[in-house]
Amino acid sequence: MTQKKLFKQAPLPFVGQKRMFLKHVEQILNENISDDGEGWTIIDTFGGSGLLSHTAKCLKPKARVIYNDFDGYAERLAHIDDINALRAQLFDTVDNVTPKNKRMPKEVKAECIKIIQDFEGYKDLNSLSSWLLFSGNQVSTLDELFSKDFWHSIRQSDYPKADGYLDGVEVIRESFHTLLPKYSDNPKALFVLDPPYLCTKQESYKQAAYFDLIDFLWLIHLTRPPYLFFSSTKSEFTRFIDAMIEDKWQNWQAFEDYERITLQTRTSHNGKYEDNLVYKF
Numbered sequence: 001m002t003q004k005k006l007f008k009q010a011p012l013p014f015v016g017q018k019r020m021f022l023k024h025v026e027q028i029l030n031e032n033i034s035d036d037g038e039g040w041t042i043i044d045t046f047g048g049s050g051l052l053s054h055t056a057k058c059l060k061p062k063a064r065v066i067y068n069d070f071d072g073y074a075e076r077l078a079h080i081d082d083i084n085a086l087r088a089q090l091f092d093t094v095d096n097v098t099p100k101n102k103r104m105p106k107e108v109k110a111e112c113i114k115i116i117q118d119f120e121g122y123k124d125l126n127s128l129s130s131w132l133l134f135s136g137n138q139v140s141t142l143d144e145l146f147s148k149d150f151w152h153s154i155r156q157s158d159y160p161k162a163d164g165y166l167d168g169v170e171v172i173r174e175s176f177h178t179l180l181p182k183y184s185d186n187p188k189a190l191f192v193l194d195p196p197y198l199c200t201k202q203e204s205y206k207q208a209a210y211f212d213l214i215d216f217l218w219l220i221h222l223t224r225p226p227y228l229f230f231s232s233t234k235s236e237f238t239r240f241i242d243a244m245i246e247d248k249w250q251n252w253q254a255f256e257d258y259e260r261i262t263l264q265t266r267t268s269h270n271g272k273y274e275d276n277l278v279y280k281f
Contacts, residue, residue: 046068050067065170079121093112095156195219
């Protein structure tokens, strides 16, 4: 069998793709799931960019890996040629008149907007945001994008092809409310949980309001080992589960003796926070 190419980051931009955690995820999977993962089911419940699903399938090729593509990332991957074509038009227009990482003059911004509006192919809002907005800024519509100042952060080169990225992965789209209970009684079903963080802006997600406090509490109720649960200090997740354990709230046993990995993360040149991976097998 040909060795599957291991992507170290998602082929197209996605905020919160967890690439900085990949070496830790690899270590956890190899320590707790033997050999090639035969008999295991790995459920990437909030699939995002699919990077965690891809990594799991590469490391454990005989495991069943389910990628819950709630944000439509697979559709974006299918249009990389269009994304690259629009990138090239914008770059050729901007690069000779605006220095890299500088604000565009109004007339250059207007020209970019016309290029985007006239483009007849697929328009990828995530990529456009990463090219044209100040670092870390996200929007949910083209109209909102056009209302912002434009900055020259356009890639100089095309995105590479994503050939093989989701090979062998089952791509679904389903609410976690119905997905997780299907596997809750299977001790060899690993829940990979990377929900949108509470108390943060969620414009980068296709349905910005689809995960709120009630959903968070519902997810906590459905969580059981084995799991990998990503969160950050922004949402006070670890404080919450520590309080659960201390006061023995409902389902506290699922988090007792959890293990934790912490990384410092930057969203922009002056914005940083602590990212957490909590896990238990």
